[in-house]
Amino acid sequence: MARVGMREVAVLAGVSHGTVSHYLNHPDRVSAEKVERIQRAIQTLGFVPNNAGRQLRLGSSTAIAYIAPDVSNPYFATIAEGVEQRAAKSGLSVFIANSNRSRAREDAYLELFERHQVRGMLVASHEGVEDRLAAVRQRGTPSVLVGQAAASPDQPSVSVDDVAGGFLAAQHLIGLGRRRLAFIGGPLGIRQLGDRLDGASAAIRESGSATLEVINLTERTIAGGHAVAKALLERPAALRPDGVFAANDLIALGLLQDLVLAGVRVPDDVALIGYDDIEFAASSIIPLSSIRSPHEAFGIAAVELLLAEIAGESAERHQIFPPELVARSSTVGGGRR
Missing domain, CATH: 3.40.50.2300 (Response regulator)
Known part of the structure; x- marks a missing residue:
């Protein structure tokens, strides 16, 4: 079916092609009576204006x-x-x-x-x-x-301020008495993630007694959290971190699910905090602590x-x-x- 153009609208409305153009681009230049006729013609014909062409003519976009x-x-x-x-x-x-x-x-x-x-x-x-x-x-x-x-x-x-966010997360875990911390995220070449790790590392240095293990991931997804959980669960309990800072909430949620299913007590055995505070964080099986951004x-x-x-x-x-x-x-x- 052929596309209806401005010319067909003009013929049905009984106005010139230029008047239809003014209606579309400068409606203040068209009388109320002609506006009504053009609108009826547009409705009858199902005309759809070509905004791309209009934007090229006007030099601006909406x-x-x-x-x-x-x-x-x-x-x-x-x-x-x-x-x-x-x-x-x-x-x-x-x-x-x-x-x-x-x-x-x-x-x-x-x-x-x-x-x-x-x-x-x-x-x-x-x-x-x-x-x-x-x-x-x-x-x-x-x-x-x-x-x-x-x-x-x-x-x-x-x-x-991701450096401050990383510091807050690690400081929170340290303040709860956790000393074997792990940061999970990556690739660490991404600036935001590197900043979060820098902030967490600063909190570790300030504590003077806690340690920080870095677990680098290629995917910051729930599946990534599952993969880390599997690796941690293969370790003896004494060699697992007692505090985990996940670089985002998706990683944390995947990790949380598998730890709970394996009988690991959260937060008693492992305290876990994520980042971003997405909607699902508060409604997870165990409500997830997180670093919120607006x-x-x-x-x-x-x-x-x-x-x-x-x-x-x-x-x-x-x-x-x-x-x-x-x-x-x-x-x-x-x-x-």
Whole structure:
């Protein structure tokens, strides 16, 4: 079936092609009587405006893009909710893309959204992406780096103080009397994870008596937590950590499930804390302690920074949120025996 165009709308409404164009792009220039006729024609014919062509003519877009590394992770999904909430207030729609932690897919989305002339991009990446965003910015598309502090003063970013978050997590376990700690996460070359480990290591040094084992993972998923649990359960109980800091809640939840099923008492035998405080943390079989970052506020702040960049305003380019310790039964008692 052929696509209905502006010419067909003009004929049915009894107006010129230019009047229909004005209705779509400058409705204030069209009389109320002609607006009503054009609207009836559009409804009758099922006409859908070609916004892509309109944006090319006007040199602007009504959309921004958010590229996330893993939209199946509730942490990034909640950020997306904040992004959409704030964008809608400014009349903007949001394209959401999942790079699936792939550099090639991330590059493809950067190119795609630039070609579609979005107003700007929000990019959460586990790769070094600032040089690529700088190139896109020089060609006219602004961006905000989400989830890590930018190294360049010219690259706006929204992040959490992950060094402070790692310190809070390890300090909490140490304060509960745990001395054989383990940090589970990776790859450690990812800046956010390296910062969390640095913070935990600082707490260990400050304690003067605790130790920290580092278990490097390639996947920060529930399956990754299961794999670590299997390895730990193969050890004699005396050689297992008595306090575990997981780099995110998904790892912690997978680990928690297997430990409980194997009869390990949480938190009596092993105290466990995660990171991000996703929705499922509080409702797990044993409520999970976690380090909270402001999920929806994170997305809202990222959009506001992007809007300031689009407007050319001299706003603060780097916003760093403080983390918060949320202590639940996986560390402070009430565990299953």
